[in-house]
Amino acid sequence: MKLPIYFDYSATTPVDERVAKKMIECLTFDGNFGNPASRSHFFGWQAEESVENARRDVADLIGADPREIVWTSGATESNNLAIKGAAHFYHKKGKHIITSSIEHKSVLDTCRQLEREGFEVTYLAPNTDGITSVESVMEATREDTIIVSIMHVNNEIGTINDVSAIGEFCRSKKIVFHVDAAQSAGKIDIDIKAMKIDVLSMSAHKMYGPKGIGALFVNRKPRIRLEALIHGGGHERGMRSGTLATHQIVGMGEAAKIAKAEMPAEQIKLKALSDRLWNGVAHIEQTFINGSKEQRVPGNLNVSFNFVEGESLLMSLKDLAVSSGSACTSASLEPSYVLRALGLSDELAHSSIRFGFGRYTTEEDIDYAVKQIDAAITKLRALSPLWDMFKDGVDLSKVKWAAH
Amino acid sequence: MAYSEKVIDHYENPRNVGKLDDTDQNVGTGMVGAPACGDVMRLQIQVGDDGIIQDAKFKTYGCGSAIASSSLVTEWMKGKSIDDAAKIKNSDISEELALPPVKIHCSVLAEDAIAAAIADYKTKQETK
Numbered sequence: 001m002k003l004p005i006y007f008d009y010s011a012t013t014p015v016d017e018r019v020a021k022k023m024i025e026c027l028t029f030d031g032n033f034g035n036p037a038s039r040s041h042f043f044g045w046q047a048e049e050s051v052e053n054a055r056r057d058v059a060d061l062i063g064a065d066p067r068e069i070v071w072t073s074g075a076t077e078s079n080n081l082a083i084k085g086a087a088h089f090y091h092k093k094g095k096h097i098i099t100s101s102i103e104h105k106s107v108l109d110t111c112r113q114l115e116r117e118g119f120e121v122t123y124l125a126p127n128t129d130g131i132t133s134v135e136s137v138m139e140a141t142r143e144d145t146i147i148v149s150i151m152h153v154n155n156e157i158g159t160i161n162d163v164s165a166i167g168e169f170c171r172s173k174k175i176v177f178h179v180d181a182a183q184s185a186g187k188i189d190i191d192i193k194a195m196k197i198d199v200l201s202m203s204a205h206k207m208y209g210p211k212g213i214g215a216l217f218v219n220r221k222p223r224i225r226l227e228a229l230i231h232g233g234g235h236e237r238g239m240r241s242g243t244l245a246t247h248q249i250v251g252m253g254e255a256a257k258i259a260k261a262e263m264p265a266e267q268i269k270l271k272a273l274s275d276r277l278w279n280g281v282a283h284i285e286q287t288f289i290n291g292s293k294e295q296r297v298p299g300n301l302n303v304s305f306n307f308v309e310g311e312s313l314l315m316s317l318k319d320l321a322v323s324s325g326s327a328c329t330s331a332s333l334e335p336s337y338v339l340r341a342l343g344l345s346d347e348l349a350h351s352s353i354r355f356g357f358g359r360y361t362t363e364e365d366i367d368y369a370v371k372q373i374d375a376a377i378t379k380l381r382a383l384s385p386l387w388d389m390f391k392d393g394v395d396l397s398k399v400k401w402a403a404h
Numbered sequence: 405m406a407y408s409e410k411v412i413d414h415y416e417n418p419r420n421v422g423k424l425d426d427t428d429q430n431v432g433t434g435m436v437g438a439p440a441c442g443d444v445m446r447l448q449i450q451v452g453d454d455g456i457i458q459d460a461k462f463k464t465y466g467c468g469s470a471i472a473s474s475s476l477v478t479e480w481m482k483g484k485s486i487d488d489a490a491k492i493k494n495s496d497i498s499e500e501l502a503l504p505p506v507k508i509h510c511s512v513l514a515e516d517a518i519a520a521a522i523a524d525y526k527t528k529q530e531t532k
């Protein structure tokens with residue numbers, strides 16, 4: 001076993017060997033290095049062919065037409081292009097946008113920017129399971145609502161939203177429905193037709209492809225129009241100019257192809273690993289799964305170990321590469337906005353650890369992790385005044401804290 | 405984040421972890437911080453009749469730097485008079501532990517904990 005063990009597949013995944021091999025073929029003089037936009041010679045044609053094959057593989061992953069795929073630099077850009085692009089194109093129809101308060105920052109900050117430009121945004125609160133319901137979308141919808149942007153799978157807690165229900169509603173109201181699928185594409189089934197999704201963001205580096213490449217699905221039926229963010233040579237039907245990065249695109253295509261082929265087996269494997277970890281730690285008192293237990297992707301387990309602060313826990317788990325919802329891992333003192341939105345107490349939010357499993361995680365890794373966690377929790381609770389108070393029956397929410 | 409060797413040492417081998425008898429007249433307890441901010445320190449001192457701190461114990465919920473700061477001050481306080489202990493400054497703590505700027509608040513909290521424990525002890529003495 002190689003230490004430290006990587007348990008942060010929600011942050012990024014390594015590039016699959018098979019993907020890397022394809023990418024390397026598109027770089028050097030002996031390889032497929034041409035500019036896909038070069039129409040006058042073999043090098044261009046060859047690069048274009050590879051790009052179009054990749055476009056088909058990405059489209060196939062979500063049941064789209066290849067002509068509906070726009071290459072971007074990643075899900076951040078896809079989210080920006082989707083939301084700003086639609087807002088700027090449809091602003092004459094209305095100025096109201098609906099999203100949720102636990103979206104990725106690339107959606108939230110984009111919405112904040114649009115607010116500065118005069119748009120109005122409603123940030124829906126999820127339920128305590130981390131799910132944004134179609135009912136809450138319906139309630140927030142107004143005459144002038146032009147965009148609904150709801151993530152498929154949450155990056156911190158791994159919960160899955162019912163995008164089909166929201167898509168059905170938005171289609172009936174002719175509202176553009178955007179889905180951030182950075183955490184779901186290649187992991188769970190996506191069918192943009194059945195789910196009635198208009199615009200969908202994807203990222204290669206969450207599915208064993210390279211960083212710096214993503215895609216945006218833009219529906220043709222009904223046709224969705226977006227105002228471009230990046231202007232230039234008119235690539236990608238004017239929606240995203242810039243010379244296409246053949247090696248990156250080929251990498252994303254190959255990653256999508258592999259993900260589609262191996263998805264059923266991978267889901268079973270990841271579910272077993274996730275159950276194995278949970279079964280290993282569930283006996284620890286005051287330990288909770290954050291977010292819905294049923295509606296979640298198999299590769300994510302977000303757990304709070306009450307009365308133990310996340311960053312100190314990470315110090316004890318230095319052989320495990322995990323992430324924490326605790327404040328101390330960021331510059332601010334605020335714990336994770338996602339966990340707070342679920343209504344978690346401050347102690348619980350500060351006590352959370354996100355485990356991400358993936359293609360290279362083994363049972364041995366999990367068993368090692370369980371042992372480390374057990375020892376760390378025992379040690380840190382012996383150090384925790386909150387644990388003492390809990391054991392003495394003190395209700396921490398009633399204590400007057402001298403805040404600093 | 406990279407931790408200094410001293411922070412790691414205190415974190416791995418915290419000194420003077422525990423609890424003193426709260427009801428003892430000669431024990432002062434300081435509890436500072438809040439779960440909302442991600443750190444809570446409980447610092448206790450046992451003071452002799454000569455005004456010298458005979459024992460000090462702590463428990464801390466917080467990051468490694470918060471644990472190290474409180475562990476360090478228990479070491480420093482033992483054997484000191486309460487007046488001298490009150491002179492321990494957050495800058496002494498952050499310097500000793502080489503805390504980065506984002507962790508200075510941990511040393512501030514430890515200084516607050518010392519003040520709170522001494523204040524509690526003094527109140528108890530007055531109402532004796």
Ligand SMILES: Cc1ncc(COP(=O)(O)O)c(C=O)c1O
Nearest residue numbers: 074075076104155180182183203
């Ligand atoms: C839900 C979600 N949206 C968007 C992004 C941003 O993706 P990228 O890193 O490709 O810009 C991420 C990844 O951090 C994510 O998890």
